Amino acid sequence: TTATSVYAARRVPGGAGVMDAFATKNAQAVNRGAMKAIGEVSDEAAPAVLAAARDRMGKVFEAIKTLPGKQIGINQNVGSVADDILRQSSKMIEGQKDAQLIELARQAKMMSANRGLMDGETYQLMRSGLSEAAFDANGTVKSLYGKLLTALDDSAEQSLRAGGNKVLADQLRTVRPQYAALMTIEKGATAEGGNISPARVASTMRTNNPSAFREGRMTGPMADIATIGENMKPLTQGSQTMERGAVSNPLSMASNAAWSYPIATL
Secondary structure: OHHHHHHHHHHOOOOHHHHHHHHHHHHHHHHHHHHHHOOOOOOOOOHHHHHHHHHHHHHHHHHHHOOOOOOEEOOHHHHHHHHHHHHHHHOOOOOOOOHHHHHHHHHHHHHHHOOOEEOHHHHHHHHHHHHHHHHHOOHHHHHHHHHHHHHHHHHHHHHHHHOOOHHHHHHHHHHHHHHHHHHHHHOOOOEEOOEEOHHHHHHHHHHHOHHHHHOOOOOOHHHHHHHHHHHOOOOOOOOHHHHHHHHHOHHHHHHHHOOHHHHHOO
16 A cells, blocks of 8 residues: 555655665676676676677687697596496486487597596587586486596696697686686576576576575585575565565565665675
């Protein structure tokens, strides 16, 4: 009712204007955190910003792709991870097995056993396929794809350093988590109208790795945003929920409204 709305406005100094200011600052802070995760500086998750991030990351992988000869080694850890994938896959029921994952694991195990080398283009294509598959898969298969991708990237980084390409190795280390964050934003459909939705980030990260999400093992700006989306439910000025909260429990409403400050520190 009008009377209730007036009461709510009185309980929150500034009324609707303050709530709108909170909402704007919250959105900008969340956007800043997400853009930081992909290596950009912006208060908005605009298409141009996302495109710039993808272009910058792409240049790193393109530089690896164009390296002469076969400079990317497949170390023993890749072989161990591949062997574990094959072991677990053998125990799955037929409907759970992933033929592509099994074939990639077999190839990786064989290359590791023979201290195989691959050229930059083969590495780039393999890691791109693993990254896409890791995001799209479910359950145990998703986790196994992710482990093989991590092992492959670690081996590539070590190879680059050993080959005297320290700058490129450092760049690869930097863009790996940034690319994962970009995948969460783009493939997870967590951005709309230039703003990142903390609730959608939480949903995407919970789906991608439920055990790590539940156990608090995810770190970084996107994990912080997911925590906000999971635990902080902002109130909307003018909604019945907001107005009832103002009347029945103004302290509770004030504590929810005030979460713009910790978010602004992202």
